[in-house]
Amino acid sequence: MVIFIPAWYKKNEWCENEQNWHERKMHTEFDDTVKQIQLYHRNKAFEYSICVLGFSPNFRHFLHRQGVYKAPYFSVFDAINECESKRARVFSFHDLDWIPNTEFLYTPFVIVAMFHGRKYAQLEFGEDGNLIQIDMYEGDSVAIRNIYDDRGFVSSAIIYSENAPVYQDYYTENGTWKIRVFFDDNHVEINPERNFYIINLGKEPGEKITFKKNRYESIDEVISEIFNTFISRLSENDIFCIAMHNLHNKVISDNLKGRRTVLSFFEKRYNLEDKLTMLMLNRANYIVTDSKISCDKIKDIFGDNHNNIVNITPFDTRKEIGISGQLTVQKILVAVDNLPPENFEKLVLIFAKYFEENDKARVCFFTREADIALPGRLLAHARQVLEKNGYDSRMALEENDNGTTENAVDEMEEAQVMFFVEQCVDELTASKCIREQRLIINLSDAVNLYLQISGVSFGIPQVVSEESQYVKHGLNGQIVKRFEDLPKVLTYYLSSLNNWNNAMIQAYEIGENYTTRRLVEKWKEVLESIG
The missing domain is CATH 3.40.50.2000 (Glycogen Phosphorylase B;)
Incomplete structure (x- = not known):
């Protein structure tokens, strides 16, 4: 089986790049991994799965936009949230527990919740009309930002103090917090009463694994631990197709020693002068680039020491008639x-x-x-x-x-x-x-x-x-x-x-x-x- 590890991140953060529907698009969703998965999905070329390392509460909508809604995947943050469902769920903000006598103002872009003439919540929606975020106000300042999962629950909340984020909680479907990430020094605390995550490889129910520590220095450590557990449950014959990205390269290189890997290079997403990138290049079984220029650059570095380097464009051609x-x-x-x-x-x-x-x-x-x-x-x-x-x-x-x-x-x-x-x-x-x-x-x-x-x-x-x-x-x-x-x-x-x-x-x-x-x-x- 081929395991795709994509680089679908918001800049250099462990989270998705979902935008409010009314904002001008600031990025393109298409990249090499999107095309590779589309090729495998539509042509049934090989058995495959996706391993999502970042926090992606709207991942089902993302897959739908790429035409691969039923693609199999494992998500690190689903393991944390104990969420084993793979289906998006339609739900209305009217179903939420609002204060009695709340009034809703429908602006051209957002919905504002008013109570006794004061704004106390603002609702934001994604491009598919799905609720993605609700900001809760105290006075004129945001106090809590609730982030909604497209399966119908609050998957995370950012707590603010004096307009500055203090910490971010990640929740189960029933609202129990699992981990807490602090913004001042990035350390992570685990809920001692819920100190486990779930590894589900398509079997019901998933396997409960206890966190090794109650406190981690960063979210990278948490992701690395869960990723390591995930790959330990896979076959030694599985191949990992990795989208090269500076954010996740250390997590991947620390855990995939001795495993079969294909590195995928796309546009400006990588740095060939980075020592970690060079280490991964030396370990890789195969290297795939998006252009001949990138392919030649890597060949110049290795000379004849690495023969498995090939250029495979992520864009396919088709005869289309212009107007x-x-x-x-x-x-x-x-x-x-x-x-x-x-x-x-x-x-x-x-x-x-x-x-x-x-x-x-x-x-x-x-x-x-x-x-x-x-x-x-x-x-x-x-x-x-x-x-x-x-x-x-x-x-x-x-x-x-x-x-x-x-x-x-x-x-x-x-x-x-x-x-x-x-x-x-x-x-x-x-x-x-x-x-x-x-x-x-x-x-x-x-x-x-x-x-x-x-x-x-x-x-x-x-x-x-x-x-x-x-x-x-x-x-x-x-x-x-x-x-x-x-x-x-x-x-x-x-x-x-x-x-x-x-x-x-x-x-x-x-x-x-x-x-x-x-x-x-x-x-x-x-x-x-x-x-």
Whole structure:
């Protein structure tokens, strides 16, 4: 069996990254482990399970969003909470024990509980409409933050004093506290009257295990102890597929000595200069990276001393039809993340001049960053560059939430807006945006893996600064080393449908190497080589 150990954490904390439904998405849920589990789950390639080390009270909803709701899993904090149910439960906040005569105010974003005209609770909901948190007030300050599990109970509570968190309790389904984590020095106290946790590997009932100590120096120690007990109940033949992350690397390396492991490297989630990372690399049976660049970096470190290193992209390709041909304009996606300011300015001027010969072209500055002020800054920067160089700065007017520019309507009619910003934090939003593009341009040094794979899937020609496994010069795109060569490439793809169609055909052919079937085959080769 393959045991996946994901890195689904909120920044560098042992908890999930669930957001209130009304907040702008600050992160993407997709990563290498999500894709690996989807491959195994949908293709029934191997028997597998997930080991969740962090506190994840809304884990059932997370699995549902990824399309793997029935995926088997073991959760460290479920063991602490003594919760053995795997099913989400629908429940209403009206079912809670409220003070008699409580009034509920329904705002556009939250529900506020009022008692005698004073606010005493605020209810927050997740994107699926599930209750995730209730803040209880004393005066104008939060006194207790109750965190709700999607199985219908308070799984944790943070106690505040003078607006500062003091400690966090974790509860059983009937409300008994199990462990208490103090924020001042991070030490953990165990409830002496409930000093055990439950290991359930799918059998009812689970096995009760007594905690080794009544006090721990940190929650890391508690997680490590339960994780060690969990793996001791598994077969020696099981393989652990570990998402490399600095938060859990010590816990994992301390407990998986001598076990068969596959290390999975994804984007910027790891540090190759870290001693612990190097130790795990040396012990690993196999190393899987998300890109050829990462693969080559690790190979450079080991030379010929580690042969089991392979690049398996977490993104699969599929032939999809874009809608750029149905639009009256030609949208050009320009990736701006990690693009130096001076290069951004060069691109603005190149496109401003290009608009003189192609008034159907529109530039979409594409970013995956969640900074809410970023679109405004990008367009303001573009306007400064345009005005400084004698162009009409109104080509980069900013739109407000109503879809109209911040300036007067008559000013909009006089000047055609040509520059826009597409802020796509999650994959669904990004896919909708990419579907409309006629051309993709990414001239930053950082390879945007998702963007390149999506371009291949939609058959969109791509212009990049370095050739990669997904973009081949003269086939599905062009390699541009000098910015002054970009206008020729724009004309090549946007003035001739024949050139564009040829690139689309080549993109689909390249995509055949990264279909779901091919990714499953590569993973089978990895696991079968371990034995």
